[in-house]
Amino acid sequence: MIQELPELIHTVDVQNELGEGVVWNEATSTIWWTDIERSTLFEYHLASDRLKTWDTPHRVGCFGFVENDHRLIVAFDCGIAFFDLSTGAVQWLYGPDILAYGLRFNDGKIDPFGVFWAGTMVEKPEVAKVFGSLYCIDSQNTLTEHISNITTSNGLCWSPDGSILYHADSPRQTIWRYRYDPEKNTITDKETFAKTGEGMFPDGSTVDCDGGVWNAHWGGAQIARYRHDGEKSLVLEVPVDLPSCVAFGGDDLNLLLVTTARLSLSDSRLKKRPKSGSLLIYRTNFQGLPASRFKLQK
Numbered sequence: 001m002i003q004e005l006p007e008l009i010h011t012v013d014v015q016n017e018l019g020e021g022v023v024w025n026e027a028t029s030t031i032w033w034t035d036i037e038r039s040t041l042f043e044y045h046l047a048s049d050r051l052k053t054w055d056t057p058h059r060v061g062c063f064g065f066v067e068n069d070h071r072l073i074v075a076f077d078c079g080i081a082f083f084d085l086s087t088g089a090v091q092w093l094y095g096p097d098i099l100a101y102g103l104r105f106n107d108g109k110i111d112p113f114g115v116f117w118a119g120t121m122v123e124k125p126e127v128a129k130v131f132g133s134l135y136c137i138d139s140q141n142t143l144t145e146h147i148s149n150i151t152t153s154n155g156l157c158w159s160p161d162g163s164i165l166y167h168a169d170s171p172r173q174t175i176w177r178y179r180y181d182p183e184k185n186t187i188t189d190k191e192t193f194a195k196t197g198e199g200m201f202p203d204g205s206t207v208d209c210d211g212g213v214w215n216a217h218w219g220g221a222q223i224a225r226y227r228h229d230g231e232k233s234l235v236l237e238v239p240v241d242l243p244s245c246v247a248f249g250g251d252d253l254n255l256l257l258v259t260t261a262r263l264s265l266s267d268s269r270l271k272k273r274p275k276s277g278s279l280l281i282y283r284t285n286f287q288g289l290p291a292s293r294f295k296l297q298k
Contacts, residue, residue: 004284004285005234005236006236006256006283006284006286007282007284008239008280008281009255009281009282009283010046010280011278011279011280011281012278012279013275013277014035014051014278014279015262015278016033016035016038016260016261016277016278017036017037017262017263017277018035018037018038018244019033019034019244019260019261019278019279020033020034020035020061020062020204020244020259020261021061021062021063021107021108021109021259022204022245022246022247022259022279023065023247024247024248024249024250024253024290024291025065025291026290028045029045029047030044030045031043031249031257031279031281032044032063033245033259034060034061034062034063036059036060036077037059037263039055039057039058040054040056041053041054041060041063041085042279046250046255046281057076057088057090058077059077059104060074060076060077061075061076061104061105061106061108061118062106062107062108062109063083064109064110064116064291064292064293064294065291065293066082066293066294067294067295068296069082069296070084071083071085071091072085073093073110073116073137073294075106075108076090076095076105077104078096078098079092079098079099080092080093080094080095080105080116080118080135080143081095093137093141093143094137094143099120100129100130101124101128101129102122102123102124102125102126102127102128103120103121103122103123103128103130104120104121104123105118105120105121106118106119106120106121106132106153106154107153107154107203108156109156109157109292110291110292111136111162111180111182111292112158112161113162114139114292114293114294115136115138115182115294115295116136116137116294117134117135117137117156118134118135118136119132119133119134119135119147119154119156119167120132120134120150120153121150121154122151131148131150131151132148132150132152133146133147133148133150133153134146134156136185139295139296139297141297144185147167150169151171151172152169152170153169154167154169154170154203154204155167155168155170155202155203155204155205155215156168156205158207159228160207160210160211160289162180162182163179164177164178164179164180165177165179165180166178166205166207166213168203168215170201170202170218173196173200173201173202174192174194174195174196174202175192175193175195175196175205175213175215176191177190177191177192177193177230178190193213193226193230194215194224194230194232196220196224197217197220199219200217200219200220200222201217201218201219201220202215202216202218203215203244203245204244204245204247204259205246206247206248207289208225208287208288208289209253209286209287209289211227211228212225212226212227212233212286213226213228215246216245216246216258217243218244219241221237221238221241221243222235222236222237222238223238223243223256224236225286236256236282238258238280239275240273240275240277240280241265242261242265242276243260243280244259244261245258246259247288247291248284248286248288252287253290254283254284254285254287254288255281255282256282256283256284256286256288257279257282258279258280258282260276260277260278260279261276262277
């Protein structure tokens with residue numbers, strides 16, 4: 001495949017403080033994401049340019065769709081729950097307030113086998129007495145801790161066959177890879193996959209159908225694609241300082257969807273980078289994978 005740089009074809013100017021968690025809903029052909037700091041969920045239909053928003057009772061770190069159910073599974077800042085957008089009802093699975101003070105849930109998604117994963121981060125280092133962790137919750141509503149001693153859990157994604165899990169700790173500027181056994185619910189054989197450059201921090205990730213790992217480089221104004229061996233195959237410069245998360249979408253799964261942030265940027269910097277906080281949509285010659293759905297207990 002000739003690796004042409006993706007082309008920016010559309011911008012949704014929503015001025016997110018902290019846009020995150022972008023995911024494609026193939027059932028409705030819409031793009032979903034969250035503005036964590038403003039406790040808002042977004043749904044955007046590209047063909048009609050229709051945008052819907054919902055206020056949420058807590059900040060949403062990450063979320064996913066549920067198989068044969070209209071609710072979302074959500075990692076709010078303070079716990080994991082099913083959330084009904086039509087009624088606002090929250091059914092807590094773990095929480096609220098299951099986390100130590102100074103921590104909150106951050107990046108996460110549903111793995112290829114229908115299990116929901118969500119990691120935590122140290123939001124208030126001056127008061128947090130513990131570090132974050134990476135958890136998963138299965139169809140039996142069993143919560144399992146897999147990784148501990150995390151500063152900011154990020155970059156979660158899987159190889160196309162689901163046998164490899166990728167995970168980042170942003171302040172450590174490192175993406176690791178693990179062997180994943182869904183039957184035993186274990187991750188093993190930790191090894192360094194990639195390190196980001198100076199001033200760049202690995203944020204949200206996704207995988208294309210060829211196994212390439214795409215990562216948003218927070219602070220670096222770029223998206224990088226890594227081959228399965230960790231070597232970069234493509235660097236996409238983006239018109240914002242803080243790209244935060246990436247996913248593939250569109251009916252052909254060839255659109256790269258990028259959430260961005262304005263958080264902590266000065267007024268002068270925002271004037272130079274007016275697309276900061278927007279959803280960026282790129283056309284690529286790559287193809288992603290459909291978003292998995294959480295599998296409920298039968």
